[in-house]
Amino acid sequence: MSTTPRKKLIEVSIPLEAINAASAREKSIRHGHPSTLHLWWARRPLAACRAVLFAQLVDDPSSWPDRFPTPEAVEAERRRLHHVIERLVPWEASNNEEILNAARWEIARSVAWGLGEEPPAKEDGAAILAYLQAKAPPVYDPFSGGGSIPLEAQRLGLRAYGSDLNPVAVLIGKALVEIPPKFAGLPPVNPASRAERARGGRWQGRGAQGLAEDVRYYGAWMREEAARRIGHLYPEATLPDGGKATVIAWLWARTVRSPDPAAKGAMVPLVSSFMLSTKEGKKTWVEPLLDPTSPDGWRFEVRTGKLSKADEDRLKSGTKTGRGGFTCVLTGAAIPFDYVRNEAVGQGLGQRLMAVVAEGARSRIYCSASRDQERVARSADPAWGPEELVTTPSHDVDRLPMYGMPRWRDAFTPRQLVALTTFSDLVAEARDTVLADARAAGLPHDGLTLAEGGNGAAAYADAVATYLAFVINRSVDRGSSICSWDSSPKMEALRNTFARQALQMTWDFAEGSPFSNSSGNFIFNVEWTADALSRVPAVANGAIHNIDAAKNSFPVRPILISTDPPYFDNIGYADLSDFFYVWMRHSLSGIWPDLFRRLTTPKARELVATPYRHGGKKEAEDFFMQGMSEALVAMRKAAIEDAPLAVYYAFKQSEAAQDGITSAGWASFLQAVVDAGLALDGTWPVRTELANRMIGSGTNALASSIVLVCRKRTQGASVATRAEFVRALKREMPDAIAAIRKAGVGPVDMQQSVIGPGMGVFTRFAKVLEDDDSAMPVKTALSLINRVWDEIENELSEAFDAPSQVALAWFATYGFDARPSGELITLANAKNVPLATLFASGVFQDLRGKAGLVARENLPAGWSPTNDKAPTVWECVQHTIRVLNAEDGGAEAAAALVAQMGPRAEDARALAYRLFEIATQKGWAAEALVYNALAQEWPRLADMAPEVIARGPVAAAQASLF
Template sequence: MLTDPNPTIRRKLIEVSLPLDEIGAASKKQKAPKGYPTSLHKYWAQRPLAACRAVLFAQLVDDPSAWRDRFPTEEAQESERNRLHDVIRAMVPWEASSNETILNAARWEIARSVAWNIGEEPPPREDGEAILRYLQEKAPPVYDPFSGGGSIPLEAQRLGLRAYGSDLNPVAVLIGKALVEIPPKFARQAPVNPDARAEAARGGAWQGRGAQGLAEDVRYYGKWMRDEAEKRIGELYPKATLPDGSEATVIAWLWARTVRSPDPAAKGAMVPLVSSFMLSTKEGKKAWAEIVHDANAPDGWRFEVRNGDLSAEEEARLKKGTIGRSGGGVCALTGSAMPFSYIRQEGKGIGLGNRLMAIVAEGKKGRIYLSPTVEQVVIADQARPQWVPDGELPNNPRDFKTPNYGLKTFASLFTPRQLVALTTFSDLVAEAREKVLQDAVAAGRSTDSTPLHEAGTGATAYADAVATYLGFMVDRASDYGSEISTWLTDDNAIRGTFGRQAIPMTWDFCEANYFGKSSADLNTISKVISEVVSGLPANSDSFVFQRDISSKEGYKKSYIINTDPPYYDNIGYADLSDFFYVWMKKSLQDVWPELFRRLSTPKGSELIATPYRHNGSRDCVEFCAVAFFQAIGKRSSN
């Protein structure tokens, strides 16, 4: 849509044809490559970047049939259409997202359609800067009213367009700001950290582009956070003693939940709930835990880790554990059945316990699995959190399983040691922000004290920007560091809390060492986030704001609307986001006061059908949810 009140409506490429096979192949879910934007922060149903890029391009570029004076025959139109398909084929692979030659070719095609529609000619193909300026001045902005994880605004910006997004959810809004709004404010600026300033003093001119300076500072101050945290709480993360007496860094502690046995013969013992005793299923590196009856151990049993070869039958037995997905569990001491109804009752009553099952350490030739020790358990028990996140988990039995077993609060999803660590990291975000501010002033940045949330661009705003990404570090640490996180036995690695779009109940869980060599290490986390920031386009002023879509505030008719609305009832975005919101609020409330003014994410007008929020019979609940969805949707479309 152009600002001309009577524009010529021309047929767009998307209305005719697209190279769907290539777009589909590039959009196929795969392990995120280095710098992939979804690694910045977890969100749900994030759209494939390749598809967003292709659809935006085809939505803005005219089909050749719209210009019969230029392409008078069907053969000429088809030839031109195939050429445009080749442009799409070249730009959809992830590798093309940082290739300015390929991207400029795509931008020029958009600029050409815009120019022809207003009676002009586009800038020269080879002048990338002129093409970007032209798109900024003449092309309509793209607006995604359900921007969520930010894929559409990001790809609009990558194509050189002004990009706008909005969402009701503050977590989504801040992700969008971090992707498209913050980087352009500080693009092409040198980092301010002491190492970078020392290099500049030696005559080393900053050669970075885009948001690479910002990314360097995120990495530097992220490492400072990690080192400072280790000084403060490192004693809670001891090394493990190997069989030869040497010490090794712990990667993770693997815990099993326990429940009081219903069998009188067990004499009230707390027995393990283990989904699988296998710790590593890699060929040649198999490891597992066994239950050993020991009268001197608590409850008369202990875990012992073993390594070696296994027959297929033995491995199948160990994989069964003591609890499955159906039927419940069995008492490891007596073999008595423990149905889920009983485990739920005990969990809500006296509560479930935890028992250390194994220790994963970093050896000279890979991961080493060790039996638990009393010393390791004693140190873990010394953790005393001074703060815990507020709030109860939603009464959403479809997606939140832990309340069925007595784990009803956000705090209950973390061990005491995890709470101490995440609280320490959150507090360090504010301290790091002050260091960034001092260093930014020392580096000669403007002393304007306007904060980032009020559109500042000086030293204060820059400190807010770096702090925002450091706050994302805390969130990523919480994802890899909860009682829902598990150990991947085939990869010998940590799986985060959100293996799927829910918070399930996990029986044996992984407690990561934030100072070990894994995906949960703070140095690894800061590197992942800084790599994303470094690769962001940062080429146009863009904005993401919090907005109820049923409101008309902030809406402009000159926008090109491109969106993918929330799933009808498949994902509880707001409920799931609260897992991160409680940590964001602690880390970043002073930086983004408007976004984090509430106790939790807004849910009353969220555009999804949520039956569990409506009381009554099943039919009534479903009817109310559908009616709510339709009412909000109607207000949104008017």
């Protein structure tokens, strides 16, 4: 039994490229993804959360020298664990019990070995889950937000806990993690399902699928009941041929009184685009026409046909004039934004119907606005609307109060308010029906509500009602006057309110119909909610609490900390979530009284640096860092001793683009981690964009977040001088960098990944003293770490063969361009290598008075390290790229070359990283991508190499002839 903390996989190496690829792909997953249950901002990808948790709990094989006694055995086991993660992270694995059980067993094995026990059998999934529930540490995320981390902990069979200050986030977490296990495996209670089972049908669902079926059933009932009550407010459209069709959306333009006296006080439209469809051959737009018989002297008319580019550009601009404001359609007079704001606050903006979008057999049908359609819309008389004020006078959300919409109800048309209120009121009626049906289905009537911890009929009715309220919030997101119409050819659909992570003012907006069969309709929202619910794991216990992280008492301890805290002023969660909170409160205050006891979400203690709330930018940042420091100290105290903490640091967009890894925010956050008594063991950049989008402006692009791997700093840590710190960096970082490369971390992520082992050295000491005996700040340590990394890379380059060193120096100056031969002679003399040797090597070409590197496309086919009398590392890299990208080559041919390189393979891999760094520094994005792709592919090529060798020398030689 181990008596000292064992190194975990995340502290040594993880298959970062596979994790990032799965995280990027996850953005395109829609149906069934937990994020579709309810909108939350800046969620971490499930793939990343799942992989990080696995690697936090699984031992690195170096921790068990008796079981893995040689470096080769350690590396082989490490690669095997990487393959487990590679299988685990794709979206398709999220409900694959075979893959999940394999991952759970690996966690159980590490837990068991640490306790001096043996894990359950690999094949016994139930026993593995029971063992993890009893013996593995509980996972806790004190900033659980959208619930990704607790959800993935639960998926891995662990006890999952989380907390958040925001009630909306808490209820999202409960809906994902806490509620489903209470009713896992139960069949639906609705009468249709009960009748089917009475006829001999057998319920075959698992997890929360029964609960999801009831959400579908009672959601459909709500839709039909709402249609009976308010369907008259949603009339069909009259088509040009006189037929009738269901309306998908009504497109409206806001209007303002013209400032031009010649317009005689007419209200004129404020339109950002007149285009309705940009599909080739079917372009459709709205044309504003002067018409003395129409209100205010103008009207809209829908037109279809061909457009010149100039006309299409004009129509795409609507009446906007860029940042200056708008143009009056009657007189051409300018309408500045300041004028619009003053009118909006003083007199209010008007609305005019632009067009009606109807359902066609195979496409949208666009109809001109009619007075009857407008009259019906204006007849809506809402009995209720959220009166709470929109907050944040200096944030994106301020665009609503600035334009005459100070209350949340002002963000909705009267008809939208009627519809949303009707659906909200129906939640209570649906709950009563579910309660009666649950009793009839035999659920116990213990009288305990869901909020009280019950799991009988009353709690079940509360659960269904909670998910139905989530359906309404999806409808709220798609049913405000902030929604717009997407005219792009592939869409032609309603955009939701939060197309961005802010509430942005829209001038022409789309009002969808909840009773259509197209985007934004109520049944679609029911289906999306039920589909997401049906796929949550529901396999282990979990709970989400409403707690202030900075003051967190951690109701469960000791705990494994894995958390994604907010970052400075990136997103005003509380201000934005009020948009949903006011509707949830209307539907659910009786079911979740503690969560909805306030009129709006709590804001004073929210850990976001909002200057308007704290008296200025510096005061806001001080508040954030103070609160974050308190939270980090609380986490350190509550964390288990034998596993690291994982803290996600989310880069702001502007910070990532401009300041890079030396940004003040990044250094301040690391300083807070250090000051909280934590030592860093790793920094893994997690991205949600594909690698080919990550290079620009000649610099390494930053990940969307970096996972900080931390340990509690040991008591009695020593003090070091600056010189001692630098010596330790030079001594320890080479091996750490080699391990990171072997893990498959691509060059684009190296700069951030090497911070981990460097900061591991820095934070091992109680403090590092500068020459004047002052404590070295983190920002200085980061600079030294990067400097030492550069030195290590340069020293590595010196180990290459002489022609490769010359080629590297030439590439750093000229790339693949030819230059006078004298330039090459100078470099050759500096490296003490004859010019003839460089030309004979196949690396350089003699161009009669000029010289240059041989371009990849001119490299000879059939080259192999085994048939070259003096193979160079440069040739190994360039030929591997050549065959990897060749139409008749590919991975097998490249793997054959790697197999034949022998000891040169690691040097070739290191050269690819060095070439990437040079290419990015020079701004050669395309060339940098080539080396990044090779480095990322290298682990797979190395894995394939033994197979190529096993097929014999003839097969290997044939594979390398490309």
